[in-house]
Amino acid sequence: MKLKLEMIVLPVSDVDRAKNFYDALGFRLDVDYTANSEFRVVHFTPSGSECSIIFGEGMTPLAPGSIxxxxxxxxxxxxxxxxxxxxxxxxxxxxxxxxxxxxxxxxxxxxxxxxxxxxxxxxxxxxxxxxxxxxxxxxxxxxxxxxxxxxxxxxxx
Structure with a gap:
């Protein structure tokens, strides 16, 4: 079976601050979608990578900064x-x-x-x-x- 690591969920405390950081880092913004006040997903991909990161509101119970x-x-x-x-x-x-x-x-x-x-x-x-x-x-x-x-x-x- 061939498996590819596609995405890593990052726990963050401030979605906009994290978005600004990863944008400044040069990662490509793929998605910034807000469904409602409790769910927002922001998806970035590092240049040249097939694996992406994702963070937002309602994404993970992990503590911010724990990865x-x-x-x-x-x-x-x-x-x-x-x-x-x-x-x-x-x-x-x-x-x-x-x-x-x-x-x-x-x-x-x-x-x-x-x-x-x-x-x-x-x-x-x-x-x-x-x-x-x-x-x-x-x-x-x-x-x-x-x-x-x-x-x-x-x-x-």
Whole structure:
């Protein structure tokens, strides 16, 4: 069976503020529909993505800002960070995973996600390896995004 991830629901506290943020981010606005005072749906798609985000009134019982680790993939992390900064988005400095666990794989033992502060190292991955360099940002409610540089995908991807 072939499955495609199509949409992610984001919990937000202020729909218009979130709409302005994702518009400034450069996501494409696909839908802004209000059925009544209790239901509004806003649908955005990141440039080049087949998966979209959706938020609004009456969409989810989750607390605003509770979604973390949403990944966007780029082929040039420096260019992506500069673009976000030029759009007024507050974005982290570029960092890499100290242990290289995501890029090199890990057999057994404890695996710490590269977003854990104790595993971050400032700057680009030393070898500029695919899957090795990141920046992070959050929307106004705190929903967390990761941008990861991938220059060459792993086999089968």
């Amino acid at each position: 973390q680790g949403l990944y966007l993939i780029v082929d040039d992390i420096e260019e992506a960070r500069a673009d976000l900064v030029s759009r007024g988005i507050e974005v982290s400095e570029i960092f890499h995973d100290a242990n290289g666990l995501l890029y090199h794989g890990h057999e057994g033992g404890d695996v710490t996600h590269p977003l854990a502060d104790q595993e971050r190292r400032a700057g680009l991955h030393p070898e500029r390896a695919s899957y090795g360099s990141y920046v992070t940002f959050s929307d106004p409610d705190g929903n967390g995004w990761v941008i990861q540089e991938v220059k060459q995908r792993l086999a089968g991807r």
